Amino acid sequence: MKELVVIGGASAAQSAAVYAARAGVEVTIVADEYGGQINNTDVVENYLGFKSIEGPELAKRYVEHMRDYDVDEMLGQKAVDIRRPDHFEVELEDGTVLEALSVIIATGGSRRKLGVKGEKELSGRGVGYCAVCDGPLYQGEEVAIVGAGYAATEAIDYMTDIAEKIYVINRSKGYSGEEITIERIEDHEKVEHWENSEIVEFYSGDQLLEGAVINKDGEEVELEVPGIFIEIGTKPNSDLTELIEKTDGSRIKVDSQMSTGVKGLYAAGDVNNKGVQQLAVSVGQGCIAGLNAAEYIKEHRQ
Amino acid sequence: MKELVVIGGASAAQSAAVYAARAGVEVTIVADEYGGQINNTDVVENYLGFKSIEGPELAKRYVEHMRDYDVDEMLGQKAVDIRRPDHFEVELEDGTVLEALSVIIATGGSRRKLGVKGEKELSGRGVGYCAVCDGPLYQGEEVAIVGAGYAATEAIDYMTDIAEKIYVINRSKGYSGEEITIERIEDHEKVEHWENSEIVEFYSGDQLLEGAVINKDGEEVELEVPGIFIEIGTKPNSDLTELIEKTDGSRIKVDSQMSTGVKGLYAAGDVNNKGVQQLAVSVGQGCIAGLNAAEYIKEHRQ
Numbered sequence: 001m002k003e004l005v006v007i008g009g010a011s012a013a014q015s016a017a018v019y020a021a022r023a024g025v026e027v028t029i030v031a032d033e034y035g036g037q038i039n040n041t042d043v044v045e046n047y048l049g050f051k052s053i054e055g056p057e058l059a060k061r062y063v064e065h066m067r068d069y070d071v072d073e074m075l076g077q078k079a080v081d082i083r084r085p086d087h088f089e090v091e092l093e094d095g096t097v098l099e100a101l102s103v104i105i106a107t108g109g110s111r112r113k114l115g116v117k118g119e120k121e122l123s124g125r126g127v128g129y130c131a132v133c134d135g136p137l138y139q140g141e142e143v144a145i146v147g148a149g150y151a152a153t154e155a156i157d158y159m160t161d162i163a164e165k166i167y168v169i170n171r172s173k174g175y176s177g178e179e180i181t182i183e184r185i186e187d188h189e190k191v192e193h194w195e196n197s198e199i200v201e202f203y204s205g206d207q208l209l210e211g212a213v214i215n216k217d218g219e220e221v222e223l224e225v226p227g228i229f230i231e232i233g234t235k236p237n238s239d240l241t242e243l244i245e246k247t248d249g250s251r252i253k254v255d256s257q258m259s260t261g262v263k264g265l266y267a268a269g270d271v272n273n274k275g276v277q278q279l280a281v282s283v284g285q286g287c288i289a290g291l292n293a294a295e296y297i298k299e300h301r302q
Numbered sequence: 303m304k305e306l307v308v309i310g311g312a313s314a315a316q317s318a319a320v321y322a323a324r325a326g327v328e329v330t331i332v333a334d335e336y337g338g339q340i341n342n343t344d345v346v347e348n349y350l351g352f353k354s355i356e357g358p359e360l361a362k363r364y365v366e367h368m369r370d371y372d373v374d375e376m377l378g379q380k381a382v383d384i385r386r387p388d389h390f391e392v393e394l395e396d397g398t399v400l401e402a403l404s405v406i407i408a409t410g411g412s413r414r415k416l417g418v419k420g421e422k423e424l425s426g427r428g429v430g431y432c433a434v435c436d437g438p439l440y441q442g443e444e445v446a447i448v449g450a451g452y453a454a455t456e457a458i459d460y461m462t463d464i465a466e467k468i469y470v471i472n473r474s475k476g477y478s479g480e481e482i483t484i485e486r487i488e489d490h491e492k493v494e495h496w497e498n499s500e501i502v503e504f505y506s507g508d509q510l511l512e513g514a515v516i517n518k519d520g521e522e523v524e525l526e527v528p529g530i531f532i533e534i535g536t537k538p539n540s541d542l543t544e545l546i547e548k549t550d551g552s553r554i555k556v557d558s559q560m561s562t563g564v565k566g567l568y569a570a571g572d573v574n575n576k577g578v579q580q581l582a583v584s585v586g587q588g589c590i591a592g593l594n595a596a597e598y599i600k601e602h603r604q
Contacts, residue, residue, distance in 0.1 A: 015350045015582060022348060024481025046324060048317045048585045049352065049363045051370050061351045068353050132593075136324050157600065161326020180601050256558060256576050274558050275590055280317060283350045284586025288577055294481075 008106030010036025012269025015286025021069035023294035035059035082241035107237035109270040118202030126209020131155035143227040152231040153177035258289040310408030312338025314571025317588025323371035325596035337361035384543035411536030420504030428511020433457035445529040454533040455479035560591040
């Protein structure tokens, strides 16, 4: 019987593992791979203490920090189910079942992708999925944002104070999101609205994004910009147990203690419905989940 | 009229300032001094990304990070009131009034005091509140530490490498804190555990602390030591406005968006009633408050 199983391989998971291990709990971490979304982030400039650090380098430091403690690592493994006959059972893809006193779900989210030519190759080289993370790199430059929903409207609004011009690639017409945000961006002098438009492919020059071919209301045009943000939302990786309640957007419902409502089962980071999707928040939530899980385990040890 | 005033000088304040500045908002930070409680922390080992770093060094990096952005700093200043006739008014100790669209309170907490006879007079003359700051003055000597919670266990652990002997004045029995720390101090040869014990008064000889009268499990005894550290935790610095609702423990009530209930007024870090008092949590909450304040400001700009 394990004490704590942490499912996930990024910031929330590692912060939880560090805190639980420091509290004297046996920790097992189950992850497909380490790093999560910051592996696809060019530069991180908003995690306090690091003015500017490459995403993959910060991800590496997180793992090294965790390895300072006695954490049992099950890498290349994916959890497919969590059950609770009495204690918890975490089933892995290969059929292994881990028994545990407490479980923290920190599986994060995945940015939705367009799935067009050049996207994968230029990801982190001009094609990004988080304007709030990487937008400031384009101070005074022109950028494009793909999308017209909540994530896109927030991203466009955010970029109006940073970029020189913002082309919005909207596959239909109009926006959905917060009315007040929409009002601000609709007539903004910096924003050019391309409706009925979709990206056909991204193209590069010298390994960096140079622009995109766009079907603009039936006509194929080229748009040359150094940065394009695909802001069509995130999909929480929450589809691994029937035990918990989720929002309409598939986020796991938690309280401010990161508790799911099932005693001993916590969810931290982008997979839950609290806070905003930022590294700083995930690390903080991992801390809260790790400390609470440790306390729960100390109460339920034999 | 300022856009955002952040009150406080430590991690939550700096994280908020970084996020708001990145979002294109004009930020003014008002702080007595920078650093807060980590200035009094020997080594920080639980802020993900830094395996081990001295408290004051991490505090310095936080400030340097913030200074990468165009933040207006009002150092050596203390806010004494926040009013809201229409926009916000932040009154400083010297009478200056800052007008602002939005305010973030990130004033953290202060060390708690015992409130017994002789304490105030001998404070800084043998009675201290931060073993990590002043402990090295007692190299090879005997000291006492009051408390048995997180702050006390960390202080005792720290002093085992400095003092000749450590008397712990614990008003009940046992310790709470990090398991790894408690294990180290519980059977330490230098530590003598006085349970069910409380300090009645401090007494001096020649203006310096000479010892304390202690109720030791029902019996009044004198303990002669040159240094006594009171390590009984912190009090939130929340006493600066009548606008907001607080808990019985004087913490400012906020929702998961760090909103106080007064539109445009946020509270992040140890001063609020959310999360646990850890750096990781304060930094995450600063991020949430900073982003939300920026959004609020964009909606209310003229």
